[in-house]
Amino acid sequence: MELYPVYPLFDIEITKGQGCHVWDSAGQEYLDFYGGHAVISIGHCHPHYVSALQHQLTQLGFYSNSVVNRLQEQLAERLGRACGYEDYRLFLVNSGAEANENALKLASFHTGRKRILAASKAFHGRTSLAVEATDNPRIVAPVNDGGHVTFLPLNDLSAFETELEKGDVAAVIVECIQGVGGIRLATAEFMQGLRRACDKSGTVLICDEIQCGYGRSGRFFAHQHLDVRPDIITCAKGIGNGFPLGAVIISPAFEASYGQLGTTFGGNHLACTAALAVLDVMEQEKLVENAAEVGGYLLNRLQALAAEVPAIVEVRGQGLMIGIEFAGPIKEMRQRLVNGQHVFTGAASTNILRLLPPLCITMAEADEFIERLKSVI
Numbered sequence: 001m002e003l004y005p006v007y008p009l010f011d012i013e014i015t016k017g018q019g020c021h022v023w024d025s026a027g028q029e030y031l032d033f034y035g036g037h038a039v040i041s042i043g044h045c046h047p048h049y050v051s052a053l054q055h056q057l058t059q060l061g062f063y064s065n066s067v068v069n070r071l072q073e074q075l076a077e078r079l080g081r082a083c084g085y086e087d088y089r090l091f092l093v094n095s096g097a098e099a100n101e102n103a104l105k106l107a108s109f110h111t112g113r114k115r116i117l118a119a120s121k122a123f124h125g126r127t128s129l130a131v132e133a134t135d136n137p138r139i140v141a142p143v144n145d146g147g148h149v150t151f152l153p154l155n156d157l158s159a160f161e162t163e164l165e166k167g168d169v170a171a172v173i174v175e176c177i178q179g180v181g182g183i184r185l186a187t188a189e190f191m192q193g194l195r196r197a198c199d200k201s202g203t204v205l206i207c208d209e210i211q212c213g214y215g216r217s218g219r220f221f222a223h224q225h226l227d228v229r230p231d232i233i234t235c236a237k238g239i240g241n242g243f244p245l246g247a248v249i250i251s252p253a254f255e256a257s258y259g260q261l262g263t264t265f266g267g268n269h270l271a272c273t274a275a276l277a278v279l280d281v282m283e284q285e286k287l288v289e290n291a292a293e294v295g296g297y298l299l300n301r302l303q304a305l306a307a308e309v310p311a312i313v314e315v316r317g318q319g320l321m322i323g324i325e326f327a328g329p330i331k332e333m334r335q336r337l338v339n340g341q342h343v344f345t346g347a348a349s350t351n352i353l354r355l356l357p358p359l360c361i362t363m364a365e366a367d368e369f370i371e372r373l374k375s376v377i
Contacts, residue, residue: 018044019046020033020361022344030344033357042241042281042282042359049281057270059269060269065263065264072092074272074276076089076090078276079275087252090247096208097126100129100130100206100208101125103232104170104206106250107170107232109260110170110254119174119181121154122154122178124175133173157190164198172206174191177211177222182348184316186226191228215291215359216238231253240274244265246266291319291359294366295317299317311328330350333377355369357369
């Protein structure tokens with residue numbers, strides 16, 4: 001049996017990681033400026049994280065959600081305190097796509113409506129309704145194309161208001177910093193206006209914080225830069241630092257009923273242990289503040305570089321979520337960064353270099369990245 005091809009692969013096997021660096025099977029070290037799709041939040045193989053998971057494995061790896069799980073309760077309390085949503089409730093799943101799927105389902109239960117508004121270039125996942133709300137027809141199968149979603153330009157408040165005035169929209173789902181869409185930022189004017197329009201029409205506002213959340217933007221959630229309070233927040237990726245985990249953070253206005261939502265593996269003992277260890281390290285090492293400080297420094301240095309290099313169209317981002325838009329394709333540049341400079345980066349579209357390093361990155365590592373990038377431009 002062979003593996004089903006999913007992504008085009010770099011011909012490299014990564015076998016070890018530490019902090020913001022990884023090593024391949026030949027012993028070559030790489031600077032990790034992608035964090036495995038923004039998943040690695042506290043750094044690879046942090047000793048506290050490793051120790052916590054090892055200890056939990058000696059106690060209990062898994063039991064079903066039919067019994068009390070105190071680790072889930074601890075995580076809900078800690079997460080609420082860390083992000084400032086202590087009055088909200090937590091539903092734990094296994095991935096970002098599941099989080100968005102359940103958020104959209106909750107919105108439909110709550111409103112009794114079917115329509116969804118999403119932003120152009122949005123990416124919300126690959127499951128049924130999440131992929132329908134993703135603006136990429138190539139990955140939406142006919143069975144997923146149910147006609148529930150209308151795409152509108154990010155930051156076009158008037159377009160969203162016009163649709164919301166029809167009174168049939170269950171939810172608006174938006175990434176306050178689009179990742180796959182090219183590191184495009186929602187404005188405060190747009191998000192605050194959207195909040196008012198959703199309130200007026202009785203529509204649920206969902207902020208997808210799966211990539212831009214969990215400290216990456218320099219605040220715990222990216223929407224907190226914009227002074228808005230969503231009804232539902234979804235997160236994943238950085239919450240588990242590599243352990244599969246997703247979360248739906250739900251306003252107390254939503255009425256729960258048994259059986260409405262459910263999961264087999266979501267919130268299992270190992271997943272909760274991983275998430276608690278992540279919060280420990282984020283708090284002890286002040287990683288949200290580090291993302292703001294080092295991210296701001298890196299953004300400024302890259303914007304200065306763009307002023308000198310005509311091939312760079314624009315550098316944009318917030319915290320440690322940065323996009324470098326080039327005038328032409330970046331495929332060969334990324335290959336040269338990996339093979340020649342031993343740096344992993346991501347991409348958005350064909351011409352945007354996407355940077356999502358671990359939140360523990362240092363100023364020295366930011367400088368190192370700049371020098372390696374210069375050598376291939």
